[in-house]
Amino acid sequence: MTFINKLRSRWQNADTLLCVGLDPDPAKFPDAFIDDEDALFNFCRDIVDATAEFACAFKPQIAYFAAHNGGEAQLQRLIAHINGAHPNIPVVLDSKRGDIGSTAEQYAVEAFDRFGADAVTLNPYMGFDSAAPFLQRGDRGCVFLCHTSNPGARDFQELLVDGAPLYQHVARTIANEWNSDGNCALVVGATFPEELKIIRGIVGNMPLLIPGVGAQGGDVEAVVSNGKTSDGTGLMINSSRGILYASSSAGYADAAADAARELRDAINRWR
Numbered sequence: 001m002t003f004i005n006k007l008r009s010r011w012q013n014a015d016t017l018l019c020v021g022l023d024p025d026p027a028k029f030p031d032a033f034i035d036d037e038d039a040l041f042n043f044c045r046d047i048v049d050a051t052a053e054f055a056c057a058f059k060p061q062i063a064y065f066a067a068h069n070g071g072e073a074q075l076q077r078l079i080a081h082i083n084g085a086h087p088n089i090p091v092v093l094d095s096k097r098g099d100i101g102s103t104a105e106q107y108a109v110e111a112f113d114r115f116g117a118d119a120v121t122l123n124p125y126m127g128f129d130s131a132a133p134f135l136q137r138g139d140r141g142c143v144f145l146c147h148t149s150n151p152g153a154r155d156f157q158e159l160l161v162d163g164a165p166l167y168q169h170v171a172r173t174i175a176n177e178w179n180s181d182g183n184c185a186l187v188v189g190a191t192f193p194e195e196l197k198i199i200r201g202i203v204g205n206m207p208l209l210i211p212g213v214g215a216q217g218g219d220v221e222a223v224v225s226n227g228k229t230s231d232g233t234g235l236m237i238n239s240s241r242g243i244l245y246a247s248s249s250a251g252y253a254d255a256a257a258d259a260a261r262e263l264r265d266a267i268n269r270w271r
């Protein structure tokens with residue numbers, strides 16, 4: 001099944017728009033993981049299994065694994081675990097790739113074949129040929145940065161180009177020219193709800209990945225009201241730290257499940 005169809009099925013069947021972000025930081029782990037060589041995998045597996053029923057997608061962030069010796073092997077095991085134990089939940093590998101075509105081909109193999117992800121986050125700055133190796137894998141999703149959640153998003157993304165902010169050109173070009181196989185999605189920060197509304201107006205029903213609720217201060221009501229499609233879907237609203245580190249005690253997995261349920265419910269109130 002394609003990434004987009006898997007995501008749409010999950011939205012419908014599990015009634016959730018919550019994306020659980022997997023950004024494992026050993027400094028924040030419960031004490032039980034102190035001498036555990038597989039702590040990245042074991043901690044994330046516990047979080048995945050506890051939160052799966054509330055998730056429309058999982059989003060592992062590659063830097064949190066690649067920063068550690070042996071971490072990428074644990075990321076590989078983690079995605080294999082999700083694909084095996086929770087096969088209806090798509091995995092978005094957050095690696096924000098983008099390079100000349102020949103190198104991008106290797107990054108596509110990394111995301112889709114080595115790691116087995118359903119979708120990958122991509123930086124569109126280098127243009128169409130840098131995206132083509134990913135776009136050509138029509139069954140997999142290409143999630144392009146459009147208007148990011150951080151304060152520096154304004155530095156380039158809001159610069160006026162031919163009378164319109166650059167992020168609007170990105171949204172329009174991807175929706176009208178890069179999405180011929182229907183496998184594109186965009187990243188829009190929860191911290192920019194007005195821009196989210198404009199982007200939704202440009203891209204129709206295209207899925208949007210929305211990071212920035214919780215720790216970064218984005219407002220759930222504004223995100224859902226401004227970002228949802230007419231059928232009340234269209235969004236993967238991500239929370240990482242707010243779920244992973246809901247508790248550092250022995251009950252961390254139950255606390256993560258409670259945090260995921262609460263955010264799923266808060267999102268559903270505004271759909």
Ligand SMILES: O=C(O)c1cc(=O)[nH]c(=O)n1[C@@H]1O[C@H](COP(=O)(O)O)[C@@H](O)[C@H]1O
Pocket residue numbers: 021023061094121147148149150187188189211212213214215216238239240241242
């Ligand atoms: O592509 C992303 O996922 C992303 C884009 C963006 O604009 N802002 C952003 O925070 N992210 C990622 O989303 C996650 C947010 O984590 P929390 O702020 O802890 O929920 C991190 O993995 C970030 O790398």
